[in-house]
Amino acid sequence: MNISVFKFEFRRHLRSVWNWALASAAILFVFFAFFNTLSEQAALMNEVLAQFPEELLRAFGMSQLNFASVLGYFSLVYLFIQLFLAIQAGNIGFGLVSIEESELTADFLLTKPVSRRVVLTSKLLAALAALLLTNLLVWPASWGAVMLFRAQQSFEMSKLLLLFLALPLFQLFFLGVGLLVSLMVKRVRSVTPYSLGLAFGAYVLNAFGSVVGDVSMELLTPFKHFDAGAIVQRGGLDAKLVLPNLAFSLLCIAVSYVLYLRRDIHAVS
């Protein structure tokens, strides 16, 4: 690893860290502010929800939710946080090396006496550090929102921690896939369409899979692998889903190394 590249890259990600951590905290607090009211009228709420078609509820991941419980309610907000953090990780993944080419700074960096492997390793470690920092901000914000608005209800802290720890693993998928795709296309002009596409695509795949009850399709998306409702119910991660997911993320990164080492950095034209 090259410490200069790491520091430079990490600093570059800081804005993304603040923005997404803040957005996550905001949505957490706004949602949880209603928890008290909603949980008191949980019976009424569940009645209202029962009016909706079952497919619709499944699409929004609300079919197994229990609004009356802290963790049930948290699972709903968790989905939004997952979406935010998926976009963040996707942004970083798609931009990790492609940004040097779209902003034409690749010539500068790659004519320095560092190997591409060192460049990519430094960039990846900086990205992981940034994602981890985001988590270190989102976790206490989540905990704070829960404690502040839980209305004296008790909940299992261990399950909440489990949900927290699932977040960085979940993000790794979007980082890895983003990086790999960015190295497979000729040029990434703007990362946002890619990362939004990947995050919402994975989300919709999960929602759609739930609606039609197609299990094979669900298996493709990390939103299923790290489904909050299921994690809370089991009290643990499902190794059958999570391990293949992790293996896939790591495979994406490994292939990215191969592609990056062989990549031609074209002249500005």
Added chain:
Amino acid sequence: MGIIEVRNLTKFYGKSRGIVDVSFDVQEGEIFGFIGPNGAGKSTTIRLLLSLIHPTKGRATVFGKDVTTHGPEIRKDIGYLPSEVYYYEGMKVLDLLKYSASFYEGDSTDRMKELADVMELELNRRISDLSYGNKKKVGIVQGLLHSPKLLFLDEPTAGLDPLMQRKFFDLIRAENARGVTVFFSSHILGEVQRLCTRVGIIREGKMVEISDIKSLQQSNYKKVSLSAPTLDSSALLLPGVSNLVQENGSLNFFYKGDINAVLRALAGLQLSDVAIEAPTLEEIFMHYYE
């Protein structure tokens, strides 16, 4: 042993040609000019030597090390000034230069200040606020601050005003006097003529001539101009004659070879005027491209 040794280096981008079978050597301490029009393969060659792109065929060594396997090691002693300079827009000049310096061993702060002074570069400005010419100055300082042993300059003067160009050339000459080898790519002949000792001419991806700049200009080629009321050009169809143009009682051609042969041919003609002179580099250059 040459500082740069290139053997049958070939690069295709898919099906489109980059360079084909290019071979040449650059010796330690020389300023090697690399001329050719846009798209001839100058940048491709430099990018191959910097391992920014990978060769399709052939090999190249710099400092005796293979560029595909020893890239990082080679680049320790290389300075590179690209034709188009782009840096991290949000950064200040000073921060960029420090970032650049951090990749090399040793402290180059003094050298950086000195170079910025010479090139009249303000270190506290933001890269995004700089004009094209000023960005180029950043490029020059960034390419030189670690005191490299080999410099790659890819059309370096574009965007610099004449005064700065002169300062830049003085800087390059001073570096060269310290023993730095310079690989200077350009399509402007005047500057190559001013600076370089040897020159390679590249055309459509192929090296067409490698020659000492003086011999290229003086001994090899003669420009012959004849005037006569009636002329039969068939007498001049000798080996070594090229670019023969006949119009309105005058005839011009280039000649390369034994000067006595052409003089004997001329002796048999009825002429009103004759001039035999060394062609300008411009003319030689055009000759290669026609």
